[in-house]
Amino acid sequence: MKLDTGALRYLTTEDWRVLQAVEQGSKNHDLVPTPLIQQIAGLRGGSGVHRNISNLAKVGLIAKVKNAKYDGYRLTYGGLDYLALNTHRKSSHIYSLGNQIGVGKESDIYITASPSNRPLVLKLHRLGRISFRTVKANRDYLRNRQTGSWMYLSRLAAQKEHAFMKVLYREGFPVPEPVAWNRHTVVMEFIDSFPLRQIDSVPDPGKLYAELMEIIVRLAQRGLIHGDFNEFNILVKEIPDAKAEGGVRLEPIVIDFPQTVSTNHVNAEMYFDRDAACVKRYFERRFKFTVEEPGPFFKDAIKGADPERRLDVEVEASGFSRKMAKELERFVEVVPGGGEGEGEVEVVDEDGQGVDDAHEGEVEDDDEEVDEDEQDPQANDPEMIERLESLNV
Ligand code: ADP
Ligand code: MG
Incomplete structure (x- = not known):
């Protein structure tokens, strides 16, 4: 999956808050209903939140899902990528993003650079991309965590990888130096090899x-x-x-x-x-x-x-x-x-069997028009976005 940072430019402060709210709501809701998003984001009601939701859905950072009881939203991998990238940017681990250098079955690898221009690798774990099929078969285990399960597992994979690399590197094993982890991502030394x-x-x-x-x-x-x-x-x-x-x-x-x-x-x-x-x-x-x-x-x-x-x-x-x-x-x-x-x-599921599709309900694109005048130019670091865009992402 391509990490498309093009939309970074257009996200407002409120959009980010709503994105974070969907992420947070996903931890115990399969579909996050709009009133909950509004509540977590701490934004006033009215058309504002709906516009933010629509903005995010339009660029694929969240997806609208219908089920029998209510409509709601879930975070997509793209949305999770943005949140992680933004955190790495704010903590100065990543300054610019370069080409994708690897596509594993369960990860995407990008070249990035630190503020001092040190080449680094960003590994995005994508557990369940190929066979995110476990969820149905593991209803009990994943109860209340169905939407979040792939995020949760990818996050566990990143956390685990970082934890092991950290001790191995310290002990002098030949592994890349781990720099940071956030959500489903690990930032590490780039090995020219x-x-x-x-x-x-x-x-x-x-x-x-x-x-x-x-x-x-x-x-x-x-x-x-x-x-x-x-x-x-x-x-x-x-x-x-x-x-x-x-x-x-x-x-x-x-x-x-x-x-x-x-x-x-x-x-x-x-x-x-x-x-x-x-x-x-x-x-x-x-x-x-x-x-x-x-x-x-x-x-x-x-x-x-x-x-x-x-x-x-x-x-x-x-x-x-x-x-x-x-x-x-x-x-x-x-x-x-x-x-x-x-x-x-x-x-695999518990019996070692691959199982069929995870998500119930139909995913819809929400392509409401957004008024460009409403965008907050201060919301993001425009220079960072320029760099990201110019670096072929
Ligand atoms: P996967 O879990 O998808 O197999 P890997 O961590 O093995 O992911 O990375 C996939 C590929 O990306 C590797 O085979 C290698 O070519 C490249 N790669 C990963 N990490 C680094 C790194 N730190 N420096 C240089 N190349 C890397
Ligand atoms: Mg590998």
Whole structure:
């Protein structure tokens, strides 16, 4: 889904307040009725709120939904993107937005820059984009949270990813530096690199292979298993080095952590073996590099673990709780080998079955005309908008 920032220019202060009100109302209403939007936004009645609602619906930030009892609105991914982007902008994490560089099944990746022009990556989690099908089958679980479920799960994915990256980066693991998270988004260091998948040959495959296995083992020693350690999630930096074979040194950087699990997970050994096997298989296939000896083995890896330095325990204590991890895991399961060999994130219901469409009711565009004179030129930072627009978004 394209992050279309074109409408940023036209949003007034009241529009933003109404957008936030719809977001807030979505937390416990499947459809947020207009009087509630009005109440949360703290705006006076009359045509004002209706005009704001119409503005937002027209540019697709909220959508009108009809059900048997009443008409209401729900936030769209576009609306959530705007809210997150605006928060990152206000806290000076993002200054400008550049090209989209990745479209995952469950995320969109954009280049952005900080106020000091440091290149950064904005990852927007889009859980349920492909198969936002869980909701019907999980009525009990998601009662009162149906509209918000995809937002909630995407937010959990972002929070989890940021939490893990933070401790991993601090502990010297080769991961991008995490900068911030908000709602369903993570801002992180941009790694000037190619995914391993795009690299045809490496001067010394044995060295890179050993480094990757060492990362898997070192993670397990700190209580973690990546869970989707494949050639798309390993970025390779090429660093000029006269001493290295071929004149370049390759440095792997690992990304993509929403499916990371603790070594205490019931299926930990399976996940560990799968990560290791994935690297092994890829090196055989792509670089014709074969290692005869079996392993590394989970049991050996965790022997070296220091119970005092477990990062899984630290993350749990820091806010991404076990309960949250379970909620996320209940819906997200990584099925390796899907697509073009990439681990595929599949949203499943409790029985592991994909289920059909989530939203009931019909979604309508509200295309009432808006009087342009009513717009508040002070509502947004026009320069920021210029930059966003000029940067091809
Ligand atoms: P997904 O969950 O959709 O697989 P990823 O985090 O793996 O998302 O990112 C998808 C792609 O975007 C990666 O394969 C990589 O090409 C690019 N990418 C993601 N994060 C970064 C980053 N920090 N620096 C450079 N490229 C990145
Ligand atoms: Mg990935």
